[in-house]
Amino acid sequence: MKLVKHIANLGYGSRRQVEWMFREGRITDAAGEVLYADDKVAHEAIRVDGEPLDPAPGLLLMLHKPVGYTCSTRDAGRLVYDLLPPRFRARSPIVSPVGRLDRDTSGLLLMTDDGALLHRIISPKSSLPKVYEATLAADLRGDEAELFASGALVLESEKTPLLPAQLEALSPRQARLTLHEGRYHQVRRMFAAVGNHVVALHRSRIGGLELGGLEAGKWRLLEADDLAHLFASA
Structure with missing residues (x-):
């Protein structure tokens, strides 16, 4: 070129x-x-x-997304691109979020300009576990772990049951949830299905990758070893 x-x-x-x-x-x-x-x-x-020069095409980065930022190039308000070098938004192909975290969710967000890698990460075949910590409006009632792990829970407006998910109670109103798929607002809708409400949500891990000590609003490029860790649990 x-x-x-x-x-x-x-x-x-x-x-x-x-x-x-x-x-x-x-x-x-x-x-x-x-x-x-x-x-x-x-x-x-x-x-x-x-x-x-900025990193060559094929980059993969990890961003610690704060609450209040949107995974979009066009929405009004603060965007995840505001946390990156301005040129990243102008690259061709653009550096895109791998999946999304909604505005009110913080935590680990992967971004890449490699379309093949993006699809590999989000593909159901990869089955990369995603770990979330949720703070709830009401106490856990006690049967959520069994229901979420059953593979029988069907969310409102859907027909296909969720894949089994693992819940660990951290306190009466805090839970760690491990998902193996990525449906729209899945964690929030799962707790809504059992009569609860998520007041704060944080994603701490994707596959074998964790944020570690990366501060909110900061990012770092990922290397070959990081990519190996990402898929290690698949």
């Missing part, structure tokens, strides 16, 4: 804007030598205004 297209696809500007960046001498190699649009240089060796 030509350098102009490669750099434009990373979100640095339109092709015409990137061409002007070359003319202005803003694109160099690691040694500071000015590059030209027809040069053939490895991604890792390219600098824009003295700074290394």
